[in-house]
Amino acid sequence: MSQNEKVCQNSLSKAEGDAAGAIAATPATVPSASGTSLEAAPAVAQQESTPQRLTGPPLLRLENVTVRFGAQNVLQDVSLEIPQGQSLAVMGESGCGKTVFLKVLIGLIRPTSGRVLLDGVDVHRLSEAEWMRQRLRFGFVFQSAALFDSMSVYENVAFPLRQHTDWDEATIRHRVRQQLAEIGLGEEVLAKYPAELSGGMRKRVGLARALMLKPQIMLYDEPTTGLDPIMADVINSLIRQTHERHGITSVVVTHDLNTVRRVAQRVVMLYPHRRLKPGEAQIIFDGMLSDLDNTPDLRVRQFVLGQAGELLHVRD
C-alpha cells in the first residue's frame, strides 16, 4: 500500500469517526430522491447552542497574510483562526479577495507574506509531496464546480478514489452511488457528462466529488451563485447537512446573505483593501451570526441590508 493510500485510509477512518459523533449529536436530514431537501430552515438559536464548536483548537490559522498581484494588494495583513468543526462564512462584495482567501487556505495561491498554519504547521514550508498529502484533508467546491468535462459524472465522483485507494471497481461504484444518494442525485446521472447537467446538478456533483475522501475541512467558493432560489436552498441545506453529519470544518465564501444565514455559525466580512482607511484591518466584521444584524459598522450594515446608498465610503 502506498503512503498516499495509507494517509487516505487514515483520513477516511478518522472522518468516519468524527461523522459518527456528529450524527449522534445532531439528527441528520436526508434529502429526498428528487434532490429537494424537505428540511425546514434551521433556527439561528440552534446554531448558537453549540458554542463549544467555536472555541476549539485552531485547525487553520492565517497570520498576517498579504497577497499582492503586481502593484495591487488583494489581501493585506489578514489574520484569522478557524477552530475545528466550525462553520465559517466569509462574505464581502465582489472583488474584495474572498476567492483569493480561499485559495490561499488550500495553497493554490501562495501569499506574498504571512503564514498559513494547518494544525500549527506552516503549509508553505511543507515539501510538495507532504503538502499533496495534507491536501487530502481538504475538500474544495469550486464556483463553477470544475468538473472534468471529458469524464462522466460517475468517473468524476470516482476519480479521487481511483487516485488514492486501491479499491476494486465494485466497491468504488457502491461508494459513488452512496455519495450521490446522500446529496440527492440518482443513478440516472451517472452516465451523463458535465455539459449535460444543470448548474445546480453540477454543483452537487462537485460537492459529491469533494466529499469522496471524507475531508476534515470543506471549502466552498460561492456555492449558490448563479442558482435559482430553490436550488440555492438545496445547496445550502447540503452544506449545512455535510457540516452537521460529518463534523467537517466548513469555510463558505459567499456574498449571498441567505447562504450566510443558513450555513454559518461565525461570519467574517472582508472589505476591499483599496477602500480601507489607513491602518485599518481588512476583516471589518468577525463575530457570531446573531451579531451581524446588530453591528455598529455602517459598511457591514450596508452589505447586510443590500443598500448602496449614501453609506458608501469610497476613497478611490
Added chain:
Amino acid sequence: MAQAAPEGSGTTTLPAVPGTSAGSPPAEASPSFWAVIRENTVAFVVFWGDIADFTARIVRWMATRRPYRGTLLPNFYQIGVRSVPVIGTTGLFIGMVLAVQTYAEFTRFPGMKSWLGAAINASIIRELGPVLAATMLAGRVGSALAAELGTMRITEQIDALWCLGVNPIHYLVVPRFLACVVLIPLLTVLADFMGVLGGAAISTQFFGIESFEYWQVSQEKIGIWDIFCGLMKSTVFGAAIATISCHRGFHSTGGAEGVGRAATDAFVLSFVAILVLDFFLGLFFTGLSAILWPRG
C-alpha cells in the same frame, strides 16, 4: 508579488493597476529604448527559465512515478494514430515535389540523373522528414494540447486536480510528453517512408529513371547514421513540442482569448524551436560524425 503555488497552480490573472480607471487612462511617458530592451531581455530570460523549470518538473515526475493507468493510451491514440493520415500525406507529397524540382537540375549535367535518388532520399531522411513531421505535429498536436490544457486551466479543472491531491504535471503533462517523445520518431519514420516512396514513384515512373540505378546510388550514399540522426532529431523535436505546448496551455489566462493565444503561441514557439534545434543538432551530429569517422 503573489506567487502561484508550485507549477503555476494560481489562477488569478493580474488585475489592472489601481488608478487606471476605464474612463481616464493616465498619460504615460513612453519608455526609453534601453528600458524596452531591458524589459524584453528580462521577460525573455524569465520565460525560458520557466520553460526550463517546467521541463525539469516533467523529467522529475517521469523519473519518480509511473504515469497513471488510463492516461497513456488515449494520449497515444490522439497524438499518434490520429496524426498518421496528415503525416503520411505530407511525406508523400514532399518526396514527389522534391523529385519534380531536382529532376530539372540534375538532367542539365550528364551522368547526374543516377544521383537523383540519393539527393531526394538524403534530403528527406536527414532534414525534411524530421522537420516536416515535427512541424505538422506542432500545428496539429501542439495547438490541441495547449488549447485543451488552457481550457482546463481557465475552467479551474487543473486547480481541481491540485485540490484532489493529484499533481497536474504528473497526471496531465507526463502522458502527453511521453506520447510526443515516443511517437514523433515513429511518425517521422512514416514521413520518411512515404517521402522516399513518393520521390521514387515520380522519378522512376514519371521521369523514367532506371529503378535499379536509383536505389543503388541511394543505398550507397545513405546509411544507418543518417537515419539515426533523423530519428534523434525528431525525438528532441517531440520533447520540445510537448514541453512548449503544455507550458503554454498550463499557464494560459484570460478566458477564451487566452486559450486561443496559448494555442497560437504553442505552434509559433514550437516551430521556431524546431528550426533552431535543427540547426544546432545538425552542427552537433556533423561534428560527432567527424569525430567518429575522421576522413583520412
